[in-house]
Amino acid sequence: MEDALSLDRSIGERLRGLRDAQALTLDELAARSGVSRAMISRIERAEASPTAALLARLCEALGLTLSTFFAENDEPASPLSRRGSQRLWRDPHTGYLRRSVSPSGMPSRVDIVEVEFPAGARVSFPPREESRVMTQHVWLFEGELQMTIGETMHRLEPGDCLFMDIGDAFDFHNPVDRPARYAVILDRGR
Structure with missing residues (x-):
């Protein structure tokens, strides 16, 4: 299993990439998900580890399941x-x-x-x-x-x-x- 910092970076990069692909601002994703703009920013910068419930809310706002979020794109x-x-x-x-x-x-x-x-x-x-x-x-x-x-x-x-x-x-x-x-x-x- 990936170490915690590496996984946090991977999650942050994936979240930012998905948000960018949908041309969503931090504010728009925050409004869709009910997760604060500050928390989303911290996750994207790997400064916070999202809980399962929080990550599920972000995924739903992006139209994804957790499985799709964690799928390897490369x-x-x-x-x-x-x-x-x-x-x-x-x-x-x-x-x-x-x-x-x-x-x-x-x-x-x-x-x-x-x-x-x-x-x-x-x-x-x-x-x-x-x-x-x-x-x-x-x-x-x-x-x-x-x-x-x-x-x-x-x-x-x-x-x-x-x-x-x-x-x-x-x-x-x-x-x-x-x-x-x-x-x-x-x-x-x-």
Whole structure:
């Protein structure tokens, strides 16, 4: 896995490149994402590590998924994604480890992500109207997971799979003293 500073630089460069490609100013991206102009600037300069929730908001404002954001642009597209070359990212706030499993550059609406979620960790995502076209399945392999969508809490055990609209507010929580491991299968719906 890349060291933290190298990954922060990579994230900053990618964010700036995507923003420039869409001819968005810092103020325009801030307005679209609800992330302050100052924070976006700090991320682009590798002075701040974005949390999963913050990065998801920026990606949504750019019309991307996290998997697309982390896809390697300089590698030729291949239908095979080998584990050793799959992109890893660790959320600096919770410590959760996200692995982009799907081959990048393929003409598919579906992204597959593997997550190792630490004991006691929690990540919350606010409702995002622009994400209403996207859905996801959360398929738990190990541990336990509490998924709260709106006012409804679902307790997942190994083998359980939860379908959800990601435009709704939702919360991932690992209520036990051991890590949870799960897959997220995201359909961009476009």
